[in-house]
Amino acid sequence: MEQLTVGRATLTWLNGGVTHLDGGAMFGVVPKPLWSKMYPVNEKNQIELRSDVILLEVDDRKILIESGLGKDKFTDKQKRNFGLLEESSVEESLAEKGLKPEDIDTILMTHLHFDHACGLSKHEGDTLVSAFPNATIYTTETEWHEMRHPNMRSKNTYWKENWEPIQDQVKTFKEEVEIVPGLTMHHTGGHSDGHAVIKFRDGDEGFYHMADIMPTHAHQNPLWVLAYDDYPVTSVHAKKDLQEEAIPSNYWFTFYHDAYYRAIKFDEDRKIVEELKRERYEYK
Template sequence: METLTVGRAKLTWLNGGVTHMDGGAMFGVVPYPLWSKKYPHNESHQIELRCDSILVQVDGKNMVIDSGIGRDKLNDKQKRNFGVLEETRVEESLEELGLTVNDIDAVLMTHLHFDHANGLTKPEQGELVSQFPNAAIYTSQVEWDEMRNPNMRSKNTYWEENWKPIQHQVETFDQSIEVVPGLTMHHTSGHSDGHSVIKFEDGDDCFIHMADLMPTHAHQNPLWVLAYDDFPVTSVHEKKKLQDEAYDKNCWFVFYHDAYYRAIKYNEERKIKEKVERKRYDYDY
């Protein structure tokens, strides 16, 4: 498992499973000849998108950013449509670190689309239960409201089985919240109406997790936003503002979906200066 230390925070990438989504949808209006040079694709023009939760350890707290694709919850049709060739192994990843799901104090949900929230629950003795029973689950109030009352479009990604078993654990915020000193969540809208990003600052050390405003390193261009975005113009403006702030502070950009990089730091020319590459494993496709 790859790790990164930023100030007093230690980040470890857990195995949350994988999806393969249409590259055209993931890059919106960007033409194929452009995006295909930035990110590999298969013969069906699908790109590999990890769903790897990030364990963040700060001040004795164990926190997880997003929950993975889940396990034993998708049917064969869903696995085929979403390109799920590998399901969540978060429990096994934590075990390698000497932890269990019971040791997780908080889950920071950037948003609640199925590829981020499906790992919040798991089947146990014929019913769905919380994957992280002792954790506070943070998300924006806007996102939580839509999760429970999706519209005709969003009902395809906001699933009842991902919120009902954990609703007693959810803690919401309006614009921002400080989870522990220096670690904050900020509501941005854009990708979803309730979408949020995560920042951490400790002196001169910092990281930003832009979630699906910048899901991979290939989405660095502020104009390259997803066809899945509910408010793409908002995504563009929020992305540009957050990127400029992170560049100025020399922050690490950390990723949940990127199949090739876990984290990147850019130089003044917006080129890669430092990087944490993702190791490829025998189970990779």
């Protein structure tokens, strides 16, 4: 498991599972000859996308960023369509750190699409229960409403199985909330109407977790946004503004979906100046 220390915070990437989604959808209107130079594509025109939860340890708090793909949440058809080759083993990853799901006190959900939220609940016999029963789960008020009342387009990504078992644990915010000193969540919209990003600052150090505003290192160009985005122009402006905040401060950008990098620092030309790579392995 890769780790990164930023100020008084330690980040550890846990195994949240992997999907393979259509590269064209992940890069929207960007031509394939451009994006495929930045991010590898397979023979099905799919790109590998991790869903790896970040354990954030700060001020004696045990915080998760996102929740992974969960276990036994997908039908065989969905596994084929989403290129799901590996389900979550977050609980096993926590055990390697000497932790149990009950030790997690906070979960920061940038949004509640299935690939971020399936790990919030788990099966106990025929019942779905909270996977992290002692955690307060933060998400935006807008996202929580959309999760429970999806429209004809979003109902395919907001699943009741992911919210019904944890609804009593959810705490919402409108535009911004501070979790601990220096650690904040901010409503951006864009990818979804309720999408949020996470910022951490401690002295001269910090990281920005851009979630699906910048899901991989190859999405660093502000104009390269997803066809999945509900409000792509909002994503463009949010990404540009956030980069203009973080890059001059030499902050890290952390990733949930990137199959190659866990975290990166960019220079003013958006070239990589420091990196934490993910250990690669072959799927069984």
